[in-house]
Amino acid sequence: MSIEVKVLEILEQNPKLSAEEIAIMLNENKENIEMIIKKLENEKVIVKYHTIVDWEKTEKEVVEAIIEVKVTPQRGFGYDAIAKRIYKFPEVKAVYLLSGDYDLHVIVEGKSMKDIAHFVGSKLAPLEYVLSTATHFIMKKYKDAGVILEDGEKDDREVITP
Amino acid sequence: MNNLERFLSRSVQSVPPSGIRKFFDIVSEMKDALSLGVGEPDFVTPWSIREMGIYSIEEGHTHYTSNFGLLELRKEISSYLKRRFDLDYPNYRDQILVTVGASEAIDIALRSIVNPGDEVLIPEPCFVSYKPCTIFAGGVPVAVSTKSENDFKLRPEDIISKITPRTKVLILSYPNNPTGAIMTREDLKELVDVLKDRDIIVISDEIYAELTYEGDHVSVANFPEMKDKTILINGFSKAFAMTGWRLGFVAANEIFIKAMAKVHQYIIMSAPTFSQYAAIEALRNGEAEVEKMREEYNRRRRYMVNRFNKMGLECFEPKGAFYVFPSIKSTGLSSEEFAERLLYQQKVAVVPGTAFGECGEGFIRCSYAYSLETIKEALDRIEIFVKNLKYPNESQGIQKNSMVVEQ
Numbered sequence: 014m015s016i017e018v019k020v021l022e023i024l025e026q027n028p029k030l031s032a033e034e035i036a037i038m039l040n041e042n043k044e045n046i047e048m049i050i051k052k053l054e055n056e057k058v059i060v061k062y063h064t065i066v067d068w069e070k071t072e073k074e075v076v077e078a079i080i081e082v083k084v085t086p087q088r089g090f091g092y093d094a095i096a097k098r099i100y101k102f103p104e105v106k107a108v109y110l111l112s113g114d115y116d117l118h119v120i121v122e123g124k125s126m127k128d129i130a131h132f133v134g135s136k137l138a139p140l141e142y143v144l145s146t147a148t149h150f151i152m153k154k155y156k157d158a159g160v161i162l163e164d165g166e167k168d169d170r171e172v173i174t175p
Numbered sequence: 176m177n178n179l180e181r182f183l184s185r186s187v188q189s190v191p192p193s194g195i196r197k198f199f200d201i202v203s204e205m206k207d208a209l210s211l212g213v214g215e216p217d218f219v220t221p222w223s224i225r226e227m228g229i230y231s232i233e234e235g236h237t238h239y240t241s242n243f244g245l246l247e248l249r250k251e252i253s254s255y256l257k258r259r260f261d262l263d264y265p266n267y268r269d270q271i272l273v274t275v276g277a278s279e280a281i282d283i284a285l286r287s288i289v290n291p292g293d294e295v296l297i298p299e300p301c302f303v304s305y306k307p308c309t310i311f312a313g314g315v316p317v318a319v320s321t322k323s324e325n326d327f328k329l330r331p332e333d334i335i336s337k338i339t340p341r342t343k344v345l346i347l348s349y350p351n352n353p354t355g356a357i358m359t360r361e362d363l364k365e366l367v368d369v370l371k372d373r374d375i376i377v378i379s380d381e382i383y384a385e386l387t388y389e390g391d392h393v394s395v396a397n398f399p400e401m402k403d404k405t406i407l408i409n410g411f412s413k414a415f416a417m418t419g420w421r422l423g424f425v426a427a428n429e430i431f432i433k434a435m436a437k438v439h440q441y442i443i444m445s446a447p448t449f450s451q452y453a454a455i456e457a458l459r460n461g462e463a464e465v466e467k468m469r470e471e472y473n474r475r476r477r478y479m480v481n482r483f484n485k486m487g488l489e490c491f492e493p494k495g496a497f498y499v500f501p502s503i504k505s506t507g508l509s510s511e512e513f514a515e516r517l518l519y520q521q522k523v524a525v526v527p528g529t530a531f532g533e534c535g536e537g538f539i540r541c542s543y544a545y546s547l548e549t550i551k552e553a554l555d556r557i558e559i560f561v562k563n564l565k566y567p568n569e570s571q572g573i574q575k576n577s578m579v580v581e582q
Contacts, residue, residue: 171203
């Protein structure tokens with residue numbers, strides 16, 4: 014495995030680690046790791062340092078929905094142009110092009126269900142080339158970005174001798 | 176007074192309780208205490224292995240297995256030993272025995288071989304069970320000190336002076352708990368030259384074999400001249416993070432396996448059935464997970480060694496297992512004192528080196544089977560503790576000043 018991949022794996026787990034700490038863990042020198050991180054950032058391999066928040070545990074009210082969108086692909090642009098129009102809305106957190114029953118998988122975030130319904134009804138559905146939408150509200154998140162959100166597996170090892 | 180203790184057997188009375196215990200009884204009641212003491216993986220058993228355990232129960236596999244263990248599992252163990260360590264035990268029906276953890280394997284190996292008065296060479300520092308198990312088997316444990324200047328490897332000269340006509344067994348345990356030392360092929364070769372023409376059986380506890388960070392693990396059984404005289408012990412606890420499943424195994428010549436199976440069948444009957452099914456899954460599909468865990472341990476290992484060296488606690492670089500064994504000699508404290516004061520002053524629990532034999536004096540054992548966050552925080556606290564030991568006047572000065580302010 015290349016050193017770049019190793020650095021990425023460590024940073025994906027814990028972006029708070031310093032270049033020096035990563036260097037020690039990988040038996041590399043600090044300057045080299047700093048250079049690699051800089052390069053990965055410049056090349057947009059590292060896109061952003063993101064924090065996964067379990068909003069349910071906070072006072073902030075957040076509602077998310079997954080919206081299945083069927084569209085007509087445009088001549089010359091395929092799905093890209095319509096995807097671009099959709100992802101520019103600040104309410105939209107993610108847009109994926111899928112194979113199968115529908116075309117675009119759009120994740121939308123709002124303050125309330127009404128908020129999202131309003132967005133779909135007034136912004137998304139009326140867009141030219143959008144044929145249909147189906148909105149699914151997210152009721153609960155169990156796992157997000159590879160992290161299990163429930164307080165399940167804590168370190169409950171007992172000391173055992175020998 | 177009704178002194179019931181007089182009924183206890185002499186061998187049981189002669190064995191003191193484990194030195195690790197007392198600190199951790201305190202830790203469990205201390206708020207905010209951090210422990211670097213636990214000797215088991217912090218990872219939970221990989222899901223596919225857990226799932227197979229559950230499935231085997233759903234399927235109704237709730238009966239005993241053969242005393243030797245499921246044939247299917249023994250076959251997998253045989254091919255695993257060949258694949259991973261180039262060890263040949265093709266006749267898995269008679270050469271492999273599934274046990275309740277490597278711990279049981281140690282016990283029955285000693286009981287099958289040792290006669291009263293036989294001497295068992297035990298290189299120290301070492302896992303705490305070897306000596307008591309030797310005594311329970313009626314043998315005489317003979318401690319062999321290894322030295323930090325030899326990276327805690329067992330050198331031929333260490334054992335030669337300890338060999339007597341009564342020497343029957345040598346226990347090898349590499350990668351080593353608590354030092355993390357390993358034996359390379361060259362190291363073992365020198366030892367084999369001493370052992371090959373002597374009537375000494377080697378019990379080789381290789382439970383940490385998968386957690387070798389530099390080079391490949393080599394067993395004494397890889398040497399043809401030692402193969403028949405070696406009882407190889409391994410298990411699933413450390414490599415596959417399966418401590419609670421209690422599953423280990425022995426690979427050896429048919430004669431020894433038959434003898435051990437005799438003890439095993441009368442005291443244990445057979446290892447837990449669902450654990451055995453899970454173990455089959457571990458051997459078939461668990462290697463990628465082992466690799467992932469090893470990689471993570473390796474990162475923590477480097478981090479920990481670096482931090483100890485930086486704070487002036489000289490730390491030999493362990494090449495296996497998941498412990499570091501830094502020297503605390505520069506502090507002038509004994510291992511026990513160091514561990515005790517560290518616990519009360521900074522609320523960090525480590526194990527004094529003396530828990531693993533007298534030559535562990537001057538060292539402490541710290542496990543890195545903890546999350547990096549825990550390790551970082553614990554090391555920060557140890558660093559403060561060591562600084563305060565080195566510059567006590569400074570901290571006294573601060574105390575005096577604050578007293579003045581209070582007045």
